[in-house]
Amino acid sequence: MIKQRLPVLTIGLLITMVGLHWLVMDKTPLYFSATEIWNGETWRIISGHFMHADLQHLLWNCLGLAVLGTLLEHHSRAILLTALVAGIIFVTALLLTPFVQLDYYCGLSGVLNTLLLVALWLEWKSTRSGLIILIACGSIAKVLIEVSQGASIVTHISWPPYAWSHVAGLIGGLLVVGTMTVTKSKVA
Amino acid sequence: MKTLIIVTLSLIALIFTTLWSTPVHAAGLMAPTGSGIPQLEIREHHVNVVIEDGYAITNVEQVFANPHGSDLEAIYSFPIPQKAAVSEFTYWIDDLPVTGEVLEKQQAREIYNQEKQAGREAALTEQDSYRNFDIAVYPVRAGQDVRISLTYIQPVHIDTSIGRYVYPLEDGGVDEERMAFWTYEDAVEEAFSFNLSFRSSWPVDDFRLPQHPLANIQKLSDGEWSASMVTEATTPDDNSTTTASPAVVHRLDKDIVVYWRQVQGLPGSVEMITYKQHPGERGTFMLTLTPGNDLAPITGGRDWVFVLDFSGSMEGKFQSLIEGVKKGLAKLNPEDRFRIILFNKQAREVTSGFEYAVPENVQNYMQVLESNHPNSGTNLFAGLNLGIHLLDADRSSALVLVTDGVANLGYTEKADFLDLLEQTDVRLFTFVLGNNANRPLLESMAKTSNGFAMNVSNSDDIGGKLLEATSKLTHEALNDIDLKISGVKVSDLTPERFSSLYRGQQLIVFGHYWGSGEASLSLGGRVSGENRSYTTVFDFPEVSTLHPEIERLWAFAKIEDLQNRLDYFGEDADIEQAITDIAIENGLVTDYTSMIVLREERYQELGIKRLNRSRVENEQLARQERIVKGIRNNRVDNNQPMYAEPRASHGNGGGAFDPWMLLLLLPLMMLHLKTGRRFQ
Incomplete structure (x- = not known):
């Protein structure tokens, strides 16, 4: 049974993102930077995902979090938290590999893809609606197009897009879904 | 790493x-410390910059005023901009602009002093080694003002897809003797403006003046931007504009730095602009190689x-x-x-x-x-x-x-x-x-x-500077560079010797050519001990009149080479004479030459040919023509791209959800609500 509750975690995260954007003047120390993380500035692992390059970047990611966060939090706050942590871990793991040569990265969109996959799984479980399959296919197709073109399809934020973070987020989502399925089977 | x-x-x-944390000195009017000579005023200071086709043209127009009871000499000094060649110097005499001519430094100074002693109008621009351009103007009549204008050109480098232009004003404060002798007046009292017009065939996605947040920046198209700052003193009759107190509208104590960023993923490229006024004559070219990101x-x-x-x-x-x-x-x-x-x-x-x-x-x-x-x-x-x-x-x-x-x-x-x-x-x-x-x-x-x-x-x-330096130190470099052009006769390439090419750096080469037609360009070098080579072919035009300024840019680069030779081998009268000849032929202010403005009739009386005036008129016509023709694509390796990889850029990345994604989320939300899950 889904509990009706105020999505306080989602609201808290939204306030944090907006607050960081408007209140922090020098954002550079908070952006994700593999170099600086290896040098001990480990807070960037978390803060980088909640920082945004410009207002458009912030706006779209806030809207995405508002929808997906609320949806997941209605299921369970723990699931939202798990998905967030998994997304951060997977996107971070990608960004720390030597293949990625970004100086700085920012934005929650990679992590939002983890939330998206988990939300689709939860809705599929409760509705078995074909619409979920369509949405999943559309989302994956969009990410693949972005990866192949190296550009965002619609938005044009001031930093160049890095679509591979979306792929990492989706993989993180797959892992959460897999873990939930296995755990549930064992409990059953 | x-x-x-x-x-x-x-x-x-x-x-x-x-x-x-450093106290800075500034560009400004100078007066000998403790001399009792009254200080003149800078009434107006207007800067107009045009950046296009790989070089910047900066025009500075100033009005000096003499509020005192006797005629005075204005001496204005400002730091030498990087690789800048002064090409025009104009002094308004009897309300008419008179263009300067370049002479040997000593000769120009003697003529200026003679004219000054005779009470005739004269103005002089000299280069103080690598430190400053010094402008002397005589006379600034009691209770009157004078107007002068100076134009200089300089190549503009793009580094790791980021362009940078500096209008230098701060003095480094390293010349103690000079600081002890002169006092500087850097206050502009009536009007200050800085207007920059940028045009490029490569799309630019960001343009900014980080230390001047009040600058008005406008994007006119993907490759066309403008930036402006204007401050004017309020007069009792006019309170429509302004900002600063009536006494000082601007201080010339802070460099104006402008950055622009090309969009990510642009190709490595070879661009060329040329100038050849008539078929059969010698032409001049400027090649700009922007390597692909393969280091x-x-x-x-x-x-x-x-x-x-x-x-x-x-x-x-x-x-x-x-x-x-x-x-x-x-x-x-x-x-x-x-x-x-x-x-x-x-x-x-x-x-x-x-x-x-x-x-x-x-x-x-x-x-x-x-x-x-x-x-x-x-x-x-x-x-x-x-x-x-x-x-x-x-x-x-x-x-x-x-x-x-x-x-x-x-x-x-x-x-x-x-x-x-x-x-x-x-x-x-x-x-x-x-x-x-x-x-x-x-x-x-x-x-x-x-x-x-x-x-x-x-x-x-x-x-920006941080990203620029790190990306170079963390990547291999192209060493032992060898550049060859065949198929068309070329000569006088400058720089004569290439140093290593680091990630993101451009290679800008000037030279002369004869004839026209297809030429082959090859760039060789070594990366981590292994040979590497890049080639392309393109055409040299028979006639090309849009960029006369590159003759001066070639001359400036050649003079740098000659100066380096002097530094290596010590004093050499032949090299010094060569520098002087090139500077006079191309109208450049150097350590050996200065630019002087006299009353129009005095040029004739003194036997000074109006070479620079003709050159300036030609350049001004070309500038008008460039405006009419609009933005040009100067890339010449379209048919056979020289580089396989896109050019280097700073690797920032982000990603955003977008309307498409939210469109996909809408049915998900609807489904969620439909199945009975409601907000409290």
Whole structure:
């Protein structure tokens, strides 16, 4: 049974993102930077995902979090938290590999893809609606197009897009879904 | 690699903290200190900049006023912009603009003094070595004002897809004799404006003046931007415009730095602009090679030798410099090693040989550094010499030199420094602080060692410069560069010698050509010991009249080459005469030539040919034509691209959800609500 509750975690995260954007003047120390993380500035692992390059970047990611966060939090706050942590871990793991040569990265969109996959799984479980399959296919197709073109399809934020973070987020989502399925089977 | 990045970040951080804490001097009107000569006023200062086709044209128009009861001479000085060639100097005599002519320096000065003594109008622009352009105008009549205009051109480099333009105003404060003799007036009292027009066929996605947030920046199209700042004094009748107090609308004490960023993923390319007025004549070309991003990251640790200036001119900056070094060293890996050399009138090592970068060592040596106080002169040679002789030949090493000044003690000749660097295999990275450091010397040294020199202004953007330096130190470089053009006769290529090409750097080459038709361009070099070669073919045009300014740019680059030869081989009358001849033919102000403006009839009376006037008229016509023709694509390797990879850019990345994604989420939300899940 889904509990009706105020999505306080989602609201808290939204306030944090907006607050960081408007209140922090020098954002550079908070952006994700593999170099600086290896040098001990480990807070960037978390803060980088909640920082945004410009207002458009912030706006779209806030809207995405508002929808997906609320949806997941209605299921369970723990699931939202798990998905967030998994997304951060997977996107971070990608960004720390030597293949990625970004100086700085920012934005929650990679992590939002983890939330998206988990939300689709939860809705599929409760509705078995074909619409979920369509949405999943559309989302994956969009990410693949972005990866192949190296550009965002619609938005044009001031930093160049890095679509591979979306792929990492989706993989993180797959892992959460897999873990939930296995755990549930064992409990059953 | 990690270490490289840390050291670079820290170094740049220390440079910026250093610069920010530094009291600055400025461009302005000069009067001898304590002479009792009344100070003139700068009524207006207007700067108009056009950046297109790989070079910038800067026009500065000024009005000086004399509120006093007797005629006076105006002497205005400002720092020499990087690689700038003064091409026009205009003085309004009887309300009509008169263009200047270039003469030998001594001759120009004598004529100026004669005219001044005779009470006739005259104006003179001289170059004070690498430090300043000095403009003298006589007379500024009692109770009246005079108007002058100066135009200079300079190539504009794009580095790692980021362009940078600096309008320098801050004096570095390194010339103590000059500072003691002159007082500066840098206040503009009635009107100040800065207008920049940028046009490029490559799309630009960001344009900014980081230290001037009030500048009005407008994007006109993907490749066309403008930036402007205007301040005017309020008059009783006009309160429509303005900002500052009526007494001072602007102070000429802060560099204006402009950045623009090309969109990511643009191709590596070869661009060429040419000037050839008539078929059969000699043509001039400017080739700009923007390499593809194919230089791999480098790995492995290094020894670092910091050579730090603590001469008197570093007073007020040194404590910040120590903080920067401390911060940098604290972040090194324990297995990395460092040495620190300080130099003023002599050099000494602060460390005791190479030290591992463990916290105890760092703390210990920072305390030692803090016990030092900057003073005395600048024996740069002693500092470098000590640094070089302390290197460990068996380990990969880099020498980092930070200085704001001028070598004035010990060996001071450029040839001595170059000889020193050629004795050893070390890369020198020089960070040149402010506008008046000995840039020619520091840049030559970096070039000789295949390192690079980075100029840093007080108004520079920290993030941008930081990214620029790190991306170079963390990647391989193209060494032993050899550039060949065949198929069309070319000559007089400049620069004569290429240093290494680092990630993101462009290679700009000037030269002359004869004839026209298809030519083959090849660029060879070595990367990590392996040969690498790039080729393309393109056409040289028979006639091309849009860019007459590149004749001056070629001349300026050629003069730099000749000056380097003089520095190597000592005084040579033939080379000096060659510099003078090239400067006069192309109308350039140099160490050997000056630009003088006289009453129109006096040119004829003195037998001075109006060569520069014709050249200026031609250039002004070409500028009008360029405006009419709009933005041009100067890329010439379209048919056979020279580079397979896109050009380097700073690797920032982000990603956003977008309307498409939210469109996909809508049915999900609807489904969720439909199945009975409601918000409280």
